Amino acid sequence: MTLRKVTLNHIVVWQEFLDLLVKNKAELPTFPIWAMEFGATYKYEGIAPYFQKMRDFEEKKGKFGERIIGSSKDDYLQCLPIYAQTNKTEKNRNFPDWKKQFIRQNRGFYEKNKSWIDGWIDKIKGFENSHQKFEWNCGYEEHPTINDKIVQFRPSGIRVKRPTFSPALVLTTTQIPIFPWIVTPKGEIGRYMTRKEAARLQCMEDLKEVPDTIAGAFKAFGNAVNVEVVRRIAEQLLIDYEADK
Incomplete structure (x- = not known):
């Protein structure tokens, strides 16, 4: 089963992110990249957005640093990353610690690297929510490359692993591991696991x-x-x- 063009495009765009990261001498994050947090300023450390007052959203920015606008709280929530809209939080109505940590880390990464991220970010805004997340599970590489790895499109993001470690096999066919470097008998580049x-x-x-x-x-x-x-x-x-x- 060969790869769809849209899948290849996701790989190309995230490889461009890695190339820009190396070019600008930035450090590849060890945490999952949540690109929707790049430029966001909505409140998340205390009470979760779902339980906040409308005034708490004033002058704040949502996903990709876009202004939070609308005429109702529902409109405001729609301006946030999908994982920040939920009412499923801990008992004290806060985000769990792991989610707050990832948000904090991604905002910090963006602040250090926005000079080059801003010129790239528009390319993923049309991706599905899960494809706006990226997980590099390959450790340090001087020139990180996706095309010699195994890739899996997961609900938690696009996960990249070394070819000696297969991602878990799951029931959903959209998560079948991908080999981007293999050339098929038809001359097409990249295919799914058989x-x-x-x-x-x-x-x-x-x-x-x-x-x-x-x-x-x-x-x-x-x-x-x-x-x-x-x-x-x-x-x-x-x-x-x-x-x-």
Whole structure:
């Protein structure tokens, strides 16, 4: 299954972000990049926006640093990143600590790098919400490159991992791992993980019967437990059982 043009475009745009980061001698964040926070100034440290008064939004900026405007509180909330609109918070009506930390880190990163981010940011404003987030799970690289990694489009963001570490297999076909560097027999660049590769990851390459659709296969493999893991646990249990006899 080859990649859609829109998927390739996401990879190209985020690679441009990495190239600009290197060019401007910026440090690649170890935390998830939430680009919607770039330029935002809405209040988040105390009570969550959903529970704030309308006056708390005055003179504040929402996602991508755009003005918070409207005639109602609902209008104001729509100007915020989608994860900031929620009423699902902790008991004291605050965001959880991890969310506040990510917001704080992303705003700080933007303040240090807005001179070059501002010229790039418009390219992702039309992306889906989850594709405006980016997770680099590859450690330090002098010239970070997506095209030799494994990519997964997740609800939490576009996740990039080294090719020696596969992302978790999940039930949703939109999250099938991507190999951007592989050239298909048709000469197209980039493709998704195949059913055979997914079976091999779960140590099920000897299976004679595999669902004949991509959706069915990845649903099965995503629900499965790795055969080798089960074997090793079973062997250890048998050893312990014999020792206790």
